[in-house]
Amino acid sequence: MNARSAPYLLFGLLCLFGLSNCSDEKTPVPAKVSVTDSWTKEADEGARGVAYVTLVNEGTEPDRLLSVAAQGIQMAEVHNHIKDEGVMRMISVPSLEVPGSGTLTFQPGGLHIMLMGLERPIVAGETLHMTLKFEKTGIVTTDARVLTMDEVLERAN
Numbered sequence: 001m002n003a004r005s006a007p008y009l010l011f012g013l014l015c016l017f018g019l020s021n022c023s024d025e026k027t028p029v030p031a032k033v034s035v036t037d038s039w040t041k042e043a044d045e046g047a048r049g050v051a052y053v054t055l056v057n058e059g060t061e062p063d064r065l066l067s068v069a070a071q072g073i074q075m076a077e078v079h080n081h082i083k084d085e086g087v088m089r090m091i092s093v094p095s096l097e098v099p100g101s102g103t104l105t106f107q108p109g110g111l112h113i114m115l116m117g118l119e120r121p122i123v124a125g126e127t128l129h130m131t132l133k134f135e136k137t138g139i140v141t142t143d144a145r146v147l148t149m150d151e152v153l154e155r156a157n
């Protein structure tokens, strides 16, 4: 080691033991999740519905989606699709992690919100009011656009 590299080594060690602010270390930003997109498709009363959201965490710390409620729907649950012995099936996700600085896009065949017990039909052209509860961010509301089946197919292409 020569005299030139010594200060860098010292800085590196201080950095390692947390005694100095490392220049490239960012201060953690508390989790703050927002819903940037939300949509659902038309469904008859008594049928099952499905809704999709895009979650963006502007904080660097992770958060968790704990529950979802939708107006006029008895029960809303976060589901995911998994491949089980070659067969796709749905599983319930009671607590979904939203990574720090991360984006989660719910979509057909993946993460979705299952809507069970429709007290009235979900009508295309209207919106469905949903309330999402996060561990750190708290309550976030969104009005999901209701698409027709044709619009859903168009979106998939």
Ligand SMILES: [Cu+2]
Pocket (backbone or CB within 6 Å): 079, 080, 090, 112, 113, 114
């Ligand atoms: Cu489902």
